[in-house]
Amino acid sequence: MSLLEITQLNKFFEKEKEEMVVLKDISxxxxxxxxxxxxxxxxxxxxxxxxxxxxxxxxxxxxIKLDGKKVISAGINQGFIFQEPRLFPWLTVEKNxxxxxxxxxMEVKKSVNKLMKLVRLEGFxxxxxxxxxxxxxxxxxxxxxxxxxxKVLLLDEPFGALDAFTRSHMQEALLDIxxxxxxxxxxxxxxxxEAIYLGNKVIIMSARPGTVQNVISIDLPFPxxxxxxxxxxxxxxxxxxxxxxxxxxxxxxxxx
Amino acid sequence: xxxxxxxxxxxxxxxxxxxxxxxxxxxKTSSILKGFVVPIMILVLWxxxxxxxxxxxTLLPRPSIIFMTxxxxxxxxxxxxxxxxxxxxxxxxFLLGGTLGLLLGVAVGFNQSIxxxxxxxxxxxxxxxTLAVIPLFILWFGFGEVSKIxxxxxxxxxxxxxxxxxGIRGVDSKxxxxxxxxxxxxxxxxxxLILPAALPNILLGLxxxxxxxxxxxxxxxxxxxxxGVGYLIMDARQFSQTSIVFVGIIIFxxxxxxxxxxxxxxxxxxLKWQDNFQG
Numbered sequence: 452m453s454l455l456e457i458t459q460l461n462k463f464f465e466k467e468k469e470e471m472v473v474l475k476d477i478s479x480x481x482x483x484x485x486x487x488x489x490x491x492x493x494x495x496x497x498x499x500x501x502x503x504x505x506x507x508x509x510x511x512x513x514x515i516k517l518d519g520k521k522v523i524s525a526g527i528n529q530g531f532i533f534q535e536p537r538l539f540p541w542l543t544v545e546k547n548x549x550x551x552x553x554x555x556x557m558e559v560k561k562s563v564n565k566l567m568k569l570v571r572l573e574g575f576x577x578x579x580x581x582x583x584x585x586x587x588x589x590x591x592x593x594x595x596x597x598x599x600x601x602k603v604l605l606l607d608e609p610f611g612a613l614d615a616f617t618r619s620h621m622q623e624a625l626l627d628i629x630x631x632x633x634x635x636x637x638x639x640x641x642x643x644x645e646a647i648y649l650g651n652k653v654i655i656m657s658a659r660p661g662t663v664q665n666v667i668s669i670d671l672p673f674p675x676x677x678x679x680x681x682x683x684x685x686x687x688x689x690x691x692x693x694x695x696x697x698x699x700x701x702x703x704x705x706x707x
Numbered sequence: 708x709x710x711x712x713x714x715x716x717x718x719x720x721x722x723x724x725x726x727x728x729x730x731x732x733x734x735k736t737s738s739i740l741k742g743f744v745v746p747i748m749i750l751v752l753w754x755x756x757x758x759x760x761x762x763x764x765t766l767l768p769r770p771s772i773i774f775m776t777x778x779x780x781x782x783x784x785x786x787x788x789x790x791x792x793x794x795x796x797x798x799x800x801f802l803l804g805g806t807l808g809l810l811l812g813v814a815v816g817f818n819q820s821i822x823x824x825x826x827x828x829x830x831x832x833x834x835x836x837t838l839a840v841i842p843l844f845i846l847w848f849g850f851g852e853v854s855k856i857x858x859x860x861x862x863x864x865x866x867x868x869x870x871x872x873x874g875i876r877g878v879d880s881k882x883x884x885x886x887x888x889x890x891x892x893x894x895x896x897x898x899x900l901i902l903p904a905a906l907p908n909i910l911l912g913l914x915x916x917x918x919x920x921x922x923x924x925x926x927x928x929x930x931x932x933x934x935g936v937g938y939l940i941m942d943a944r945q946f947s948q949t950s951i952v953f954v955g956i957i958i959f960x961x962x963x964x965x966x967x968x969x970x971x972x973x974x975x976x977x978l979k980w981q982d983n984f985q986g
Contacts, residue, residue: 533885539903540982541904579980
């Protein structure tokens with residue numbers, strides 16, 4: 452049985468009395484422990500899809516089931532990493548991770564310490580978010596989500612604001628976390644390399660209306676090398692998909 | 708040999724550390740001293756002008772005379788009794804008005820239907836100048852303590868009310884999404900998100916409220932009383948004892964500043980997480 456089942460998801464926006472289809476007939480299955488990356492041009496609804504899975508957006512038709520249960524609201528089962536870290540600036544790093552859980556409880560304190568080690572932030576327990584770099588802050592956000600043992604971790608372009616070096620460090624760190632915790636991941640990005648580097652499966656979406664264009668399984672072993680030939684071949688494959696989309700759009704807009 | 712050189716290096720480092728620390732302390736004291744430059748210059752000038760008889764002592768007594776008067780008033784114990792009474796009035800009025808302002812601000816901030824019922828009325832009352840209600844308060848409550856404390860409370864209420872309300876409504880909605888994802892309950896949402904986020908505004912409201920409390924205190928005591936620093940000033944005016952008037956004014960200034968600094972100390976401690984422009 453799949454961990455996450457999305458069936459016939461449709462979503463409209465009403466804009467100036469015109470109906471705009473944001474997501475059209477999206478059906479997806481995600482297995483336990485899978486790393487899914489979703490890639491597509493801006494405006495293809497990939498973030499909207501992720502928010503629907505998170506339960507942050509419930510105005511859609513169709514069904515999203517996590518572990519057999521319909522998702523009706525946001526919660527800790529669907530961990531969510533936003534584009535920005537969104538830490539509470541008035542809490543220290545460890546308190547940010549603990550959040551509503553008390554650090555006075557031994558098991559919470561222990562798990563927080565373990566996660567601090569996992570995201571390589573030992574020694575920063577008492578630091579305030581203003582003292583952290585962008586990459587560090589985002590790692591705190593990841594630790595905060597992981598502490599709640601989510602069934603699936605949803606990441607919405609989490610490394611988009613980071614520089615290239617930090618970004619590639621973060622990608623490795625995320626893969627380490629995935630190996631260690633075996634959390635299922637759904638990762639939205641607009642970076643082709645990132646999508647192929649991280650995912651078991653790359654879901655390619657096209658815009659207007661947002662649909663799943665294709666799903667490509669990446670059967671390369673980890674750790675992957677971006678310079679390897681196999682990697683480059685997958686890159687070509689994904690790029691070819693995007694070209695198809697472009698052609699389609701040209702045909703559509705020409706009214707043929 | 709190696710051991711020795713390592714040791715000396717350590718020594719140098721610690722010496723350097725001390726130097727840096729000393730430098731920092733020096734900077735701190737110099738920044739405090741800077742604040743004293745202008746007042747001291749004014750005082751010296753003032754004393755000199757008085758000494759050369761350029762201005763009459765009845766209109767503008769010299770600082771030294773004011774200081775002697777101050778010592779006199781302290782010795783006789785008059786000043787302390789007057790000050791105690793003033794302080795009690797200010798604190799009483801501030802606590803009454805400030806607490807109500809804070810509580811209502813929180814209630815209105817949290818609940819839209821309370822906002823819609825209560826806020827328009829309060830905003831209307833807010834625009835009434837405190838001084839304009841003095842006659843009414845005297846008619847209703849007489850010249851006693853009740854009218855004074857209520858007048859101060861009216862002044863202290865609004866800054867805290869308005870700023871608490873603003874602070875709560877100014878919380879970043881992005882962080883609410885985080886609270887939702889992390890399944891914060893209502894209580895945790897309040898203590899971990901809303902109140903800390905509103906704290907800068909609440910503390911600002913607190914400072915303004917305290918300022919207004921002093922202001923209202925003077926107005927209340929000038930409108931008629933037989934005790935208090937305000938009375939001391941009025942009484943001295945009638946007998947042209949200008950130096951006592953000055954003592955009263957200076958006491959208000961000093962305690963206004965002291966209470967403000969007290970809140971700012973709290974502010975620095977509670978808001979050390981803030982990442983703002985430091986100038």
